[in-house]
Amino acid sequence: MDLESSRHGPYHLITVNAPRIDAAQAIAFKDGMRAMTAEGDDHVVLDLGQVQFIDSSGLGAIVAALKMTGPGRRLDLACLTPDVAKVFRLTRMNSIFVIHASLEDAISRQAG
Amino acid sequence: MTRRARHRAGEPGGARKTPRLERKLFHVLATEQGVRAGLADMRDFLGDAGFDADACGTAEIVLAEALNNIAEHAFAATEAGVVRVTLTPGHHSLTAQIVDTGTALPELCPPSGQLPPLRGTKRSLPEGGFGWFLIRTLTECLCYTRHADENHLCLHISFFAPGTDAARSDR
Numbered sequence: 001m002d003l004e005s006s007r008h009g010p011y012h013l014i015t016v017n018a019p020r021i022d023a024a025q026a027i028a029f030k031d032g033m034r035a036m037t038a039e040g041d042d043h044v045v046l047d048l049g050q051v052q053f054i055d056s057s058g059l060g061a062i063v064a065a066l067k068m069t070g071p072g073r074r075l076d077l078a079c080l081t082p083d084v085a086k087v088f089r090l091t092r093m094n095s096i097f098v099i100h101a102s103l104e105d106a107i108s109r110q111a112g
Numbered sequence: 113m114t115r116r117a118r119h120r121a122g123e124p125g126g127a128r129k130t131p132r133l134e135r136k137l138f139h140v141l142a143t144e145q146g147v148r149a150g151l152a153d154m155r156d157f158l159g160d161a162g163f164d165a166d167a168c169g170t171a172e173i174v175l176a177e178a179l180n181n182i183a184e185h186a187f188a189a190t191e192a193g194v195v196r197v198t199l200t201p202g203h204h205s206l207t208a209q210i211v212d213t214g215t216a217l218p219e220l221c222p223p224s225g226q227l228p229p230l231r232g233t234k235r236s237l238p239e240g241g242f243g244w245f246l247i248r249t250l251t252e253c254l255c256y257t258r259h260a261d262e263n264h265l266c267l268h269i270s271f272f273a274p275g276t277d278a279a280r281s282d283r
Contacts, residue, residue: 020148022144022148022176022180023144023147023176023180023183023184024144024145024147024148053169053172053176055173055176055177055180055243056177056180056240056242056243056246057180057240059242060238060239060240060242061239063237063238063239064239066234066237067234067235067237067239070234071233071234071235082165082166082169083169083172083173086169086170086173087173087246090245090246090249090250091227091242091245091246092227092230093230095230096230096237
């Protein structure tokens with residue numbers, strides 16, 4: 001899966017360059033996230049702006065990515081598209097993650 | 113069918129807000145990639161049928177979970193079969209009849225689909241168990257039967273939440 005990593009001060013931005021995180025992609029997503037977040041203790045912001053759809057496997061993979069970051073380290077989400085936001089809302093996972101409407105929002109709130 | 117094509121077919125203007133009521137049968141290979149391809153075809157059909165993006169998203173979530181369950185469980189021990197999905201659009205609803213030749217659901221009963229508890233520490237968060245919860249939450253009516261070595265799952269999705277103005281005016 002095409003995950004793009006960039007550093008913005010104290011933030012580690014990971015952008016998912018894919019239209020779906022589904023059953024066919026969940027393991028590749030988890031493996032990619034594990035590799036990218038294995039080192040460091042910086043705040044991770046996962047940019048889902050290009051992801052148009054997730055199923056329950058994709059949701060589980062995003063939860064797994066959160067758990068990989070370990071206690072005390074943040075993994076926030078940004079730029080949820082409507083169908084993705086719906087899955088988070090229905091499963092109440094929107095109460096577990098900090099979700100930002102935009103990348104600017106994610107970084108300015110964390111800085112503040 | 114495109115909007116222009118519908119217009120040629122003699123439908124009145126604004127047809128995209130009034131779903132066409134023709135049903136369509138899809139054959140979906142019960143693999144991860146097969147499900148993905150089938151969902152793309154079904155979403156195109158629903159968009160062409162006039163459902164808005166929100167309704168299409170709801171339908172795709174339900175269909176994805178139902179088809180993933182079949183690919184992962186019904187054909188877990190055998191070669192992947194072909195699932196027959198018949199979509200029947202209604203004015204503010206969609207009925208999906210899903211038939212597969214895989215193994216039966218345990219105890220011939222669809223799971224109750226309780227949302228896994230989200231309490232506790234980060235480490236204890238659930239990574240699965242959302243599929244049937246999503247199906248049951250987004251469907252108004254769900255019926256499963258086992259007949260002639262086939263699983264028949266019928267899902268009815270209503271696109272207005274009970275109690276909304278739109279739902280009331282529809283009665």
